[in-house]
Amino acid sequence: MKVAVLISLLFSWFSSQAQDKNNTLLLAEKFRLNGVSTQKAFGHAQKQALSTTVRLIRNDKLIAMGGIVDSRGYVLTKASDCVGAREAETSDGKTYRLKIKKRDEKTDLALYQLLSNDQVFPVLNWGEGNSTRTGSWVLSSYSMLKEIRAGVTSGKPRKIGREGGVMGVILGAEGDDIGGVRISEVVPQAAAYKAGIQEGDVITKVDGRRVKKRDQVVKLVGSNDPGDVVRIEVKRDSDLKSYNVTLGHRSVTFDLFNRNLQMSGPVSKRKDNFPMILQHDLPLPKNSMGGPLFNLEGECIGFNIARVDRVTIYALPESQVRNTLSKFLGK
Amino acid sequence: MMATFLLPILSAEDKADHAWNQIVPQNSDDLLEIQDRLQSLLPKVQGAVVSIEASDGAGSGVIISKDGLVLTAAHVIGTSNKKMTVRLPNGKRFPAISLGGSELSDAGMLKITKAGSWPYAKMAPRGSASLGDWCFGLGHPGGFDKARGIVVRVGRVIGNKDETMQTDSRLLGGDSGGPLFDFHGQVIAIHSRISKQPDENFHVPIESFLANWDFFQNSKLFTLAQMEEGGFLGVACKETPDGVKVIEAIEGSAAEKSGLKPNDLILSVNGEKIDNREELTILLASKKPSDEIKLEYQRDGKSQSLKIKLGDRPTE
Numbered sequence: 001m002k003v004a005v006l007i008s009l010l011f012s013w014f015s016s017q018a019q020d021k022n023n024t025l026l027l028a029e030k031f032r033l034n035g036v037s038t039q040k041a042f043g044h045a046q047k048q049a050l051s052t053t054v055r056l057i058r059n060d061k062l063i064a065m066g067g068i069v070d071s072r073g074y075v076l077t078k079a080s081d082c083v084g085a086r087e088a089e090t091s092d093g094k095t096y097r098l099k100i101k102k103r104d105e106k107t108d109l110a111l112y113q114l115l116s117n118d119q120v121f122p123v124l125n126w127g128e129g130n131s132t133r134t135g136s137w138v139l140s141s142y143s144m145l146k147e148i149r150a151g152v153t154s155g156k157p158r159k160i161g162r163e164g165g166v167m168g169v170i171l172g173a174e175g176d177d178i179g180g181v182r183i184s185e186v187v188p189q190a191a192a193y194k195a196g197i198q199e200g201d202v203i204t205k206v207d208g209r210r211v212k213k214r215d216q217v218v219k220l221v222g223s224n225d226p227g228d229v230v231r232i233e234v235k236r237d238s239d240l241k242s243y244n245v246t247l248g249h250r251s252v253t254f255d256l257f258n259r260n261l262q263m264s265g266p267v268s269k270r271k272d273n274f275p276m277i278l279q280h281d282l283p284l285p286k287n288s289m290g291g292p293l294f295n296l297e298g299e300c301i302g303f304n305i306a307r308v309d310r311v312t313i314y315a316l317p318e319s320q321v322r323n324t325l326s327k328f329l330g331k
Numbered sequence: 332m333m334a335t336f337l338l339p340i341l342s343a344e345d346k347a348d349h350a351w352n353q354i355v356p357q358n359s360d361d362l363l364e365i366q367d368r369l370q371s372l373l374p375k376v377q378g379a380v381v382s383i384e385a386s387d388g389a390g391s392g393v394i395i396s397k398d399g400l401v402l403t404a405a406h407v408i409g410t411s412n413k414k415m416t417v418r419l420p421n422g423k424r425f426p427a428i429s430l431g432g433s434e435l436s437d438a439g440m441l442k443i444t445k446a447g448s449w450p451y452a453k454m455a456p457r458g459s460a461s462l463g464d465w466c467f468g469l470g471h472p473g474g475f476d477k478a479r480g481i482v483v484r485v486g487r488v489i490g491n492k493d494e495t496m497q498t499d500s501r502l503l504g505g506d507s508g509g510p511l512f513d514f515h516g517q518v519i520a521i522h523s524r525i526s527k528q529p530d531e532n533f534h535v536p537i538e539s540f541l542a543n544w545d546f547f548q549n550s551k552l553f554t555l556a557q558m559e560e561g562g563f564l565g566v567a568c569k570e571t572p573d574g575v576k577v578i579e580a581i582e583g584s585a586a587e588k589s590g591l592k593p594n595d596l597i598l599s600v601n602g603e604k605i606d607n608r609e610e611l612t613i614l615l616a617s618k619k620p621s622d623e624i625k626l627e628y629q630r631d632g633k634s635q636s637l638k639i640k641l642g643d644r645p646t647e
Contacts, residue, residue: 025462025490025492026462026489026490026497027462027463027487027488027489027490030355031354031355031463031487032486032487032489032499032530033485033486033487033499033500033530034499034530035355037355038355038356041355041356041357041358041359041361041362042359042362043358043359044359045359133370134370134373134480134483135366135369135370135373135467135483135485136366136370137362137363137365137366151484151485151501152366152369152483152484152485153483154482154483154484155479155480155482155483156478156479156480158478158479159478279479279482281484281501283501283529283530296359296362296363296366297359309472309473309503310501310503310525310529311472311482311484311501311502311503311529312472312482312503
């Protein structure tokens with residue numbers, strides 16, 4: 001009975017858009033999780049998200065989002081995505097020149113200021129984000145500051161460990177009779193490939209230390225960060241060769257191989273080494289990281305800090321963000 | 332007498348009471364009610380969600396019986412009688428063996444081989460999911476991760492036709508085989524495939540399991556190759572509330588020659604009641620192209636019966 005009522009109502013509300021090319025009945029877009037009708041229900045929270053989020057622009061392109069944390073026009077954003085931002089746009093369409101004030105490596109946050117003579121900016125209200133239960137509504141402004149995107153906290157709040165730099169090779173056989181660790185695959189265009197390392201090479205030394213097991217190679221290489229140079233000695237047939245490999249980011253190197261991610265669009269370069277994160281499932285692109293995350297009450301409970309894959313975003317919880325902000329403001 | 336009076340009133344109240352039964356949430360109170368419902372259901376169903384590990388990959392699944400039957404996707408098990416490992420939310424691993432499934436719908440089944448009393452989730456009865464229903468998907472995308480826990484995503488049923496349900500509850504690799512629950516905490520589908528749009532993912536409706544239960548449980552895996560080689564009737568069908576309905580009898584096929592017509596409802600094959608389209612396909616494909624079947628159908632409200640000699644599937 002209940003179901004029948006729902007169906008009949010839905011059908012009467014259907015417009016032509018409800019049928020796709022296979023003549024399959026689909027739920028009209030406006031009723032979906034991120035449809036305009038659902039967005040409207042967020043009311044006050046939607047308004048808060050739109051009015052206190054800014055677009056950060058470089059060469060006329062959106063590179064990150066930010067959140068207004070002080071009425072003087074101070075904006076927090078994701079530092080590594082915002083490099084070179086010159087201009088900011090607010091949801092009322094106004095644009096402002098931007099000045100960088102501070103950066104913090106540990107949290108990957110940066111503080112900018114919107115330059116304006118007399119304007120008093122709307123400031124986001126902080127909520128309490130550390131205890132957010134899995135399955136709680138969260139929302140953020142979407143890229144154009146016309147709509148929001150809603151979803152839920154999808155995993156437990158936790159620390160995300162450091163990933164370390166990678167060469168972009170798959171390690172194969174190991175041991176004494178091989179004389180090191182054989183490379184069974186070289187990821188095209190990745191760090192080792194660019195340095196000249198080839199499939200079949202046997203790694204004998206990493207930074208001068210002799211290696212015989214895969215674990216040793218992984219540990220020695222992984223103790224360096226992306227961008228660091230590691231000296232790799234290999235045996236190729238009977239020749240001994242030595243290469244300087246400038247390590248890459250794990251996400252960028254290996255995700256190229258991952259079909260899921262090919263279908264998902266770019267992910268954040270840095271998505272590791274955060275002291276604490278909230279995980280949620282908002283469908284936001286990589287260039288919309290750095291913006292604030294809100295709860296159903298319209299309070300800011302964190303800042304989106306990394307797009308991890310097609311269904312996962314990490315946000316720094318409000319306590320982390322506010323600690324860093326206090327440091328930035330010299331309090 | 333009393334009951335007949337009460338029923339419609341109760342239904343109306345039930346509908347008015349719950350935000351998740353409305354076409355769209357109207358305000359933050361409705362959204363809060365949806366959130367509260369989701370969060371009250373999670374602890375009740377999460378215990379039955381498992382990560383499935385095999386030598387060649389990982390996926391998710393859900394235990395649906397006390398003795399450890401697990402529903403998953405056909406592409407997670409791959410083949411029948413394969414040794415696999417099931418991992419409970421507490422991280423403990425238990426041996427399992429793959430049973431059967433169908434490559435057509437991507438339904439798959441396995442069984443925990445260690446005896447025990449397993450936590451299990453309830454399956455929704457046939458036909459309980461409708462377009463627009465709120466739902467939530469659980470799984471272990473990217474494999475088991477204790478610090479992260481089971482990953483939760485919420486959405487609505489945006490399409491439900493034949494062997495496929497579509498939702499805007501988001502999915503990732505490794506979610507495959509994980510359960511989709513309705514807002515009564517019942518399994519309505521199993522995660523199957525992602526789409527290019529993150530908001531239009533594919534799931535195997537629970538009806539695919541219910542209609543082919545014995546076949547799957549008896550470790551039979553229906554493959555697309557089998558479909559190519561098996562007997563061919565030559566009807567295009569769709570699922571309707573009345574049953575499996577013929578939409579076309581293909582020209583020159585056994586179906587056309589036997590006189591089957593659009594709008595005929597297929598009732599049974601060789602006495603086996605047909606519950607869904609996939610069951611019909613599996614039954615026909617398990618016959619040889621020259622086999623004769625007894626087909627019961629309904630036309631203009633009247634049941635009729637036919638003997639039909641199957642043919643070869645045309646090669647295109």
